[in-house]
Amino acid sequence: MGKNHPNVDPYIVSRVRALESLLLEKGILAPDAVDRVIQRYEADTGPMVGARAVAKAWTDPDYRRLLLDDPKAALGRFDLDYEMLMVVENTEAVHNLVVCTLCSCYPWPVLGLPPTWYKMPAYRSRAVSEPRAILQEMGLAVPAEREIRVWDSSAEMRYMVLPRRPAGTEGLGEAELVPLISRDALIGVAEPRATAS
């Protein structure tokens, strides 16, 4: 699946509708629950809060410290109440990468819905055992002397990468920085862009 092909297997479609119908009947699923989910995630699927927090951290050293030391408090500045996040900082010496090998755990509140590749066996299997090779394939060459530190999200803690601010962005303000920060950079499979694409 993926590849923009809709999955409309009649067996699955009828199975979903059957369960939906039963959960409505039993008062488990609210009649408007599906519409609310679609509205929420259609509107907020990008790494909105995550990118905003990173842009703020790049321009405000105190906020940077707060984001690393007390992510719950830092995210509170964006009206997000989320205490399960750890923010891991890329440096000259360390590149961080986030994966969930056992299922597909992902920091939804800060990054939105996970992309399909994050949930597929290729990424889940290889990210812990050959991260340098997989990043190279995905277009990110990590220097040999830089440690790759992989975070396998095996519990309910969630991880977000604080990428390094790209050279050449010194003149940009927080709002201009946000669009440079892709979801992939916050997972650790890309670097932020230096200029708006």
Next chain:
Amino acid sequence: MGKNHPNVDPYIVSRVRALESLLLEKGILAPDAVDRVIQRYEADTGPMVGARAVAKAWTDPDYRRLLLDDPKAALGRFDLDYEMLMVVENTEAVHNLVVCTLCSCYPWPVLGLPPTWYKMPAYRSRAVSEPRAILQEMGLAVPAEREIRVWDSSAEMRYMVLPRRPAGTEGLGEAELVPLISRDALIGVAEPRATAS
């Protein structure tokens, strides 16, 4: 598959015929090769040589020793030239069990074609990690004080179990013993029958 259901997926059937056709055209497959294979295995699918060797070992102590110490020589008595077999002996202290976890290696020359269950993931996965449980499920209760010794056929050596002669068969001769010795007993997932069923 299995369960006697023929597998007649049109994709597979046409793919097999296409390859057969190309190998015939290239002189790789002899025109009568398929018929010969069918004749051979339809006629000799049971554990013929294996059962005969075990029956002989039960009635002839010298042959028993030879079968354990020099299986190639022992099988030569049945006009079989096969040097890759090891015969492992069940005793009061040890029950042997044969599996191939990496593919489905099996001692074809002495046991014929392998049964489907031997080749399926359930057996291949569990025989090494929970043999006592799997044997119990298959109807064979191995006493707790008896070691279960599993032979994982990871190389080209093949294994056959020499089961213990059932009590009550003391009066039977070699030829009468052969039909008591099932293929499953020679793999180690059953005991030989005490009487012809």
Next chain:
Amino acid sequence: MDGVHDLGGMQGFGPVEREQNEPTFHAAWEAVVLAMQHAGRLGLLYNIDEFRHGIERMAPAHYLRATYYEKWLEGMIRVLLEKGAVGAEELTARQAFFEQKPDAPATAALPGPPRPRGSSRRTSLTDFIRETGATPRFGPGDAVLTREMHPRGHTRLPRYARGKRGVIHLCHGIHVFPDTNAHGQGEQAQPLYSVRFDARELWGESAERNQAVHIDLWESYLLPGR
């Protein structure tokens, strides 16, 4: 359980394929599954660990070819059936109805108007920390050895990290324990640690140079290292 869901270090799945301009949902039913999952968890019909273990018990070949939301659907149905929240017969009958009427809305099969939703007893989906007052056995820098265990049930100690030596990075606090919570044996909250493993410890001579993996592991997965 050592199922095919435990993918860390497995080979043979090919390259990572990124989808350009990926839509939020690939089909309308995926959003329905997401909504049902939220409803099921908020309504305390099952917890996250029971749900995950429901997914893990899919037939292995099915697990590997199913999409994400199909796995969710199958995990959810398995757990709802096991708990009796939904009956196998009513599900089969309802599915037959929609196979006959593929364009009918979900409300079409209801005997009456939808029941008003029961008041949810849970308000957060991310509530896993428990203030039990337990004292963590290990501190940052402590050497640990993970247990060599292969439980038949749910666990979050990946197979690739069994019997391996690591170092405590930090303690995340006291967290609900999935291995019991997935099996109706209670939350049994205990300290959760971020444990650092050198890649050479995990992958031996096949390890990439200069690599480490941090895994979040509960205290009872860990033994003191040397």
Next chain:
Amino acid sequence: MDGVHDLGGMQGFGPVEREQNEPTFHAAWEAVVLAMQHAGRLGLLYNIDEFRHGIERMAPAHYLRATYYEKWLEGMIRVLLEKGAVGAEELTARQAFFEQKPDAPATAALPGPPRPRGSSRRTSLTDFIRETGATPRFGPGDAVLTREMHPRGHTRLPRYARGKRGVIHLCHGIHVFPDTNAHGQGEQAQPLYSVRFDARELWGESAERNQAVHIDLWESYLLPGR
């Protein structure tokens, strides 16, 4: 490679299901696959290790749902294509022909009469022992430690027995080495041992009592134990 073919210790595949009165073949094409496999190996088109590695590289979900002879077919085709013994285009064209004519015999698509079979250069399918004069490094009773290795290519050291301590039971002689023979790197024959592992070493606290596994391992998989 650490693929799904490496099934030892995996969970989730359910009970063993024995088929009563199982036929020799479940469909006529299975015997054809068996005959082609013998012809391919006797004709030296590929060796057993190349063939096995061909099967291992099937898509994992396909591997798990395929029947035995379907795996053989896929492994064989992969290796024949890689070696250029069969071309992808001619195979596709020939398959299209038989999809159109499902009842036609295999000879129907031939441009002329079948070529007489080339003289086979191999007469045995079980010829793996080499008298190299090499002296085995280990003897019965010696303690060994298996290497912690996760090669990308073919290996016959199962994942469940990596980095484990065992004892040499006996030496089987000098055998062709699959890890090189599967990759066109020669036979590199070396001593092959039956190595005994206590189940507690392999499965830790989850082991059944009073159990051992004997695995046939090549010398270069082994390090001296303590």
